[in-house]
Amino acid sequence: MTRPSPDAEAVLTVDHLTMRFGGLVAVGDLSFKARRGDITALIGPNGAGKTTVFNCITGFYKPTEGKLTLAHADGSKHLLERLPNHAVNRIGRVARTFQNIRLFQGMTVLENLLVAQHAPLMRASGMTVLGLLGLPVYRRAEAAAIERAKDWLGRIDLIDRADDPAGDLPYGAQRRLEIARAMCTEPVLLCLDEPAAGLNPRESGELNALLRHIRDAHDTSVLLIEHDMSVVMEISDHVVVLDYGVKIADGTPGEVRADPRVIAAYLGVEDEEVEAVEAEVGLTVTHLEVEA
Amino acid sequence: MAAATRGAVGLPGILKDAAFYALGTFALCVPVVAFRTDAGPTGGLELTPRWGLVLALCAAIFLARLAQRLILMRRDARRALTPARSQATEAVGATPNAGQRVSMLALWLFIGIALTLPVVAALASGSLGEGRYWIDLGILILTYVMLGWGLNIVVGLAGLLDLGYVAFYAVGAYSYALLSTTFGLSFWVCLPLAGLFAALWGMLLGFPVLRLRGDYLAIVTLAFGEIIRLVLINWVDVTGGGAGISSIPRATFFGIPFTAGEDGFAARFGLTFDSMHRVVFLYYLILALALITNVVTLRLRRLPIGRAWEALREDEIACRSLGINTTTTKLTAFALGAAFGGFAGSFFAVRQGFISPESFNFLESAIILAIVVLGGMGSQVGVAIAAVAMVGGPEMLRNLGFLKAVFGQGFDPNEYRLLLFGLAMVAMMVWRPRGLISERTPSVALGERRAISGAHVSEGHG
Ligand SMILES: Nc1ncnc2c1ncn2[C@@H]1O[C@H](COP(=O)(O)OP(=O)(O)OP(=O)(O)O)[C@@H](O)[C@H]1O
Ligand SMILES: [Mg+2]
Numbered sequence: 001m002t003r004p005s006p007d008a009e010a011v012l013t014v015d016h017l018t019m020r021f022g023g024l025v026a027v028g029d030l031s032f033k034a035r036r037g038d039i040t041a042l043i044g045p046n047g048a049g050k051t052t053v054f055n056c057i058t059g060f061y062k063p064t065e066g067k068l069t070l071a072h073a074d075g076s077k078h079l080l081e082r083l084p085n086h087a088v089n090r091i092g093r094v095a096r097t098f099q100n101i102r103l104f105q106g107m108t109v110l111e112n113l114l115v116a117q118h119a120p121l122m123r124a125s126g127m128t129v130l131g132l133l134g135l136p137v138y139r140r141a142e143a144a145a146i147e148r149a150k151d152w153l154g155r156i157d158l159i160d161r162a163d164d165p166a167g168d169l170p171y172g173a174q175r176r177l178e179i180a181r182a183m184c185t186e187p188v189l190l191c192l193d194e195p196a197a198g199l200n201p202r203e204s205g206e207l208n209a210l211l212r213h214i215r216d217a218h219d220t221s222v223l224l225i226e227h228d229m230s231v232v233m234e235i236s237d238h239v240v241v242l243d244y245g246v247k248i249a250d251g252t253p254g255e256v257r258a259d260p261r262v263i264a265a266y267l268g269v270e271d272e273e274v275e276a277v278e279a280e281v282g283l284t285v286t287h288l289e290v291e292a
Numbered sequence: 293m294a295a296a297t298r299g300a301v302g303l304p305g306i307l308k309d310a311a312f313y314a315l316g317t318f319a320l321c322v323p324v325v326a327f328r329t330d331a332g333p334t335g336g337l338e339l340t341p342r343w344g345l346v347l348a349l350c351a352a353i354f355l356a357r358l359a360q361r362l363i364l365m366r367r368d369a370r371r372a373l374t375p376a377r378s379q380a381t382e383a384v385g386a387t388p389n390a391g392q393r394v395s396m397l398a399l400w401l402f403i404g405i406a407l408t409l410p411v412v413a414a415l416a417s418g419s420l421g422e423g424r425y426w427i428d429l430g431i432l433i434l435t436y437v438m439l440g441w442g443l444n445i446v447v448g449l450a451g452l453l454d455l456g457y458v459a460f461y462a463v464g465a466y467s468y469a470l471l472s473t474t475f476g477l478s479f480w481v482c483l484p485l486a487g488l489f490a491a492l493w494g495m496l497l498g499f500p501v502l503r504l505r506g507d508y509l510a511i512v513t514l515a516f517g518e519i520i521r522l523v524l525i526n527w528v529d530v531t532g533g534g535a536g537i538s539s540i541p542r543a544t545f546f547g548i549p550f551t552a553g554e555d556g557f558a559a560r561f562g563l564t565f566d567s568m569h570r571v572v573f574l575y576y577l578i579l580a581l582a583l584i585t586n587v588v589t590l591r592l593r594r595l596p597i598g599r600a601w602e603a604l605r606e607d608e609i610a611c612r613s614l615g616i617n618t619t620t621t622k623l624t625a626f627a628l629g630a631a632f633g634g635f636a637g638s639f640f641a642v643r644q645g646f647i648s649p650e651s652f653n654f655l656e657s658a659i660i661l662a663i664v665v666l667g668g669m670g671s672q673v674g675v676a677i678a679a680v681a682m683v684g685g686p687e688m689l690r691n692l693g694f695l696k697a698v699f700g701q702g703f704d705p706n707e708y709r710l711l712l713f714g715l716a717m718v719a720m721m722v723w724r725p726r727g728l729i730s731e732r733t734p735s736v737a738l739g740e741r742r743a744i745s746g747a748h749v750s751e752g753h754g
Contacts, residue, residue: 058613089615096613104606106749107599108734114596115603116614121596132591146736162738167748185614 010071011036011189011221012057017066019052019245026052027245030066034189034238036073039215039222041232041253044242045265050225051099053242054191056081057223058096059088070094072188073219090119095187097178099194099225105167109158109177112166113149114142116184121145152180156210172203176210183214190220196228204228208235233257241265306361314354321346345699399673406434406579410572420568427568431575431643433683435636438582440663440675442632445589447661448670449598450625451605451750453510456497456517457660460490460630462524462652464637469537469647470530479543479642483635490634491627493520498626502619517657524649536648543574543642574643581639585632586672592628594735601625602670602735606750659683662713666720668727668746677728686713 010033019027027049034040042050055061057068057080068080070092078092088094104112114121124130124141153159156176161169166177175195182190195211196204212235214220226232232239232253239256241249243265249256256262326346332338405412409430413423420427439461446454467486471477477485501512524531531537542550550557550570557569592598600621603611611618641647663682667674686709724730730746 060609060612085612086615086617089613090617098610098613102607102610102613104603104610106606106732106744107602108737108744110736110738111599111602111734114736115599115611115616118596118600118614118616122600125595125597132588132595138595142736146738150738159738163734163740163742165744165748181614 009036010034012223013067013069013071014053014057015067015069017053017056017068018064019049019056019061020064025245027056027063027242030242030245030247032240032247032250034221034223036071036221037215038237039211039224039235041224041226041236041239042242043226043229043232043239043256047244048242049245050242051193052245054096054193054223054225057088057191058094059083059085059092070189089185089187093186093188094191095182095185095189096191097175097182097193097195099197101171101174101178103166103174103178103181106165108163109153109166109169110146110149110162112177112181113152113184114145116181117145117148119185148184152184155213156180157206172199172206175199175203176207179210179214183218183220187220189223190214191223191225193225194227195224196226196231204231207231211235306358306365309361310354310357313357314350317350317353318346321349325349348699398677402673402676403583406430410575420566420572424568424571427571427575429684429687431571431578433680434575434578434582435640436660436663436683437676437679438578438585438636438639439633439660440667440679441582441585441589441672442629442636443660443664444629444667444670444672444675445592445601445632446625446629447664448668448675449589449593449605450601450622451669452622452625453506453513454626454629455510455514455654455657455661456520457513457629457633458652458654458657459497459517459520460494460633461637461640461656462520462649463490463493463630464634464639465641465647465652466524466531466537466637467634468638468641469540472541473537473539476541478547479541479638480546483638486638487631487634490637491631494626494628494630494633495623497630498623502622514654514657517652517654521649521652524652531649534649536646536650538646540641540645540647542645543570543577545573574639578636578639578643581635585635589672597621597624599735662717666717666727668724668729668731670732670749671727671729674727674729681716682713685716 012034014030014032017027017030018025030049030053032040042053044050052061056063056066059080063081066081070078070080072078072093080088080092080094083092104115107115121138121141125132125138126135130138150159150162153162156173156179158169158173158177158180161173166174169177175198179190179192179195182192192211196207199207208231211222211224215222224232224236236253239249239251239253240247241256241259241262243261248261248265249259251259326342328340328342330338330340410420410423410427413426413430414420417423417426439457442460443454443457446452446457464486467489468479468482471482471485472479497513497516501509504512525534527533544550545557548555548557548560550567550573552565556565557563557573563569593602600611600616603614603616604618604621604625608618611621640651644651659682663678664675666682667676667678689709689712720727726746726749730749731743732746732749733743734741
């Protein structure tokens with residue numbers, strides 16, 4: 001399943017990222033790479049600083065220190081920490097979803113997907129002037145935007161609910177819609193914050209299929225925060241593990257699963273006791289080399 | 293279930309309860325209301341009994357309590373039948389269609405009445421001159437409809453609570469007054485300029501308050517409205533201070549003045565001169581301005597900028613994550629809302645011929661905001677209905693002569709305007725906290741456009 005391509009180009013390079021809130025170091029000197037075309041998972045126990053990393057990448061927080069470089073396929077590079085919040089999406093082409101779903105609840109499913117295409121539609125409407133006059137340029141652009149939205153609605157199986165308010169959808173459908181909405185901005189990198197949280201096994205399976213489709217059929221790489229290990233192990237190509245804001249492991253799912261430090265972090269014990277604990281829970285571990 | 297048991301009390305119980313309330317009212321009234329004390333001719337006190345008034349008050353309380361209990365009973369019964377809204381996970385609300393049809397109907401009814409009002413008023417009261425009261429009232433209402441629609445862009449669509457909207461109304465009025473009296477510019481040149489100035493002031497206000505939300509935004513905009521008024525009062529050299537600006541040039545029919553002379557409007561069009569021509573012209577002018585505001589707003593709602601405003605009201609953080617520049621989006625909402633306020637302001641100046649800072653106090657802002665909130669934030673029809681009720685309602689009070697028979701000769705219903713206004717507000721907050729029309733119509737749909745229940749629609753946080 002994994003597609004190890006060690007020398008593939010990195011779409012996102014995180015260099016020495018540190019984020020402090022007063023005395024609290026939420027992320028400490030974190031460096032990792034997300035490769036183009038991969039699904040990279042960012043995992044770690046509660047409060048490890050995963051969401052904080054996302055907020056730094058997507059411009060909601062200004063990092064205390066560090067450099068975040070995003071490389072587009074055409075070779076252009078963007079320093080995300082220097083872009084204003086909204087420009088991270090528009091210029092950096094990074095889209096995200098939120099741990100607590102943030103849909104436009106009172107707008108319809110279709111409207112949610114059109115808001116995501118704001119920038120191209122705004123251009124087509126001549127900064128509103130041409131659109132106000134009802135010129136065909138804009139009407140064509142809007143029809144195209146609706147087509148794109150319909151494609152996504154078909155993909156996430158919500159085409160029948162297109163005209164319903166987003167707040168009326170069941171939880172799993174809201175998660176899928178939020179992903180589709182982010183994808184409508186045509187991102188180079190898609191950051192998903194716990195997309196499988198609260199999903200039942202069937203929905204979780206559908207989500208895996210959707211993420212694979214995004215990776216394979218679009219020029220979009222995925223960065224994924226997830227607690228559900230079955231999802232992580234099944235679909236990610238590369239896993240980065242955080243604990244107390246510090247990276248403790250970085251490798252393929254197989255490597256990370258076997259890492260004693262990861263097990264210690266998840267089971268909440270000291271490193272030295274890991275083997276004892278492993279023996280207790282009956283884990284057979286092949287120790288692999290991990291870059292820490 | 294508590295609701296069910298309360299509903300099961302039945303009519304006798306409710307009657308008893310209402311009678312109890314009436315009795316309480318009576319007990320309170322005897323010492324306070326039943327006798328009026330007047331200074332008699334000898335200097336001593338004279339008691340005038342007012343039992344009729346006491347009886348009327350008791351009856352009013354009885355009926356009000358009865359109505360309240362009956363309405364509550366019906367609501368409880370309905371609630372017991374339908375599951376709670378928050379439990380719904382599948383499509384709910386198959387009914388909004390009806391509400392939507394009603395609001396479309398109301399819109400056309402409104403436009404129909406508005407278009408024919410001068411004719412109807414003239415026919416009903418015999419001549420144009422005698423229908424003047426109604427046409428003037430129409431102008432007043434339409435001015436507030438336009439202001440309400442303008443503010444609706446800022447408050448209803450973008451969800452930014454603006455308590456200083458009257459400032460832009462003032463900027464528009466003073467722009468026209470100053471430009472026409474000092475440079476002799478005509479109304480038709482000044483109108484777009486006034487809108488432009490107001491829009492600039494809207495942006496000027498927008499910049500510092502971009503980061504503020506909710507209560508803080510409301511307070512700063514309120515202060516802004518006061519600042520503009522104080523500047524108008526104190527900058528005597530330019531604005532004439534508290535005395536205001538008078539003899540502002542009157543409206544002309546696209547350059548033809550409404551005068552009795554040779555080249556006046558009546559002579560040019562072969563009519564006999566009637567001072568009412570100008571009033572009717574003003575009426576259609578404000579109607580046109582209001583309808584333009586409406587059409588522009590409705591169109592904008594379906595454009596990306598309008599959707600961005602509504603998205604901003606729903607969730608600003610999500611907007612930023614989707615690459616929407618929330619700064620410019622808010623500024624355009626402020627500027628556009630202000631521009632419509634400016635248009636309305638220059639109309640106000642040309643109609644009155646005299647303006648002073650007194651016309652632009654906080655109460656005006658409050659009334660305009662109340663119109664938007666009562667109408668249902670974001671609903672054009674709701675705002676129009678609310679404007680009619682808020683501006684036309686108090687006028688109607690003047691005509692309620694029969695109340696004098698109940699409350700005595702000295703009773704002037706108009707003095708109770710603010711009291712009734714407050715009561716209406718409280719009643720609205722209890723029964724329709726989201727305004728008369730709280731449903732939202734989607735800006736785009738694949739199938740039939742179905743209204744979205746107000747329960748989902750956010751009111752904005754800023
Ligand atoms: N804005 C903030 N101000 C202060 N502290 C913050 C802020 N945001 C996050 N933190 C702190 O940073 C630490 C990391 O939080 P973060 O939300 O990144 O964790 P997480 O890995 O996403 O956890 P979870 O799995 O529960 O979502 C926590 O201790 C949190 O309290
Ligand atoms: Mg988190």
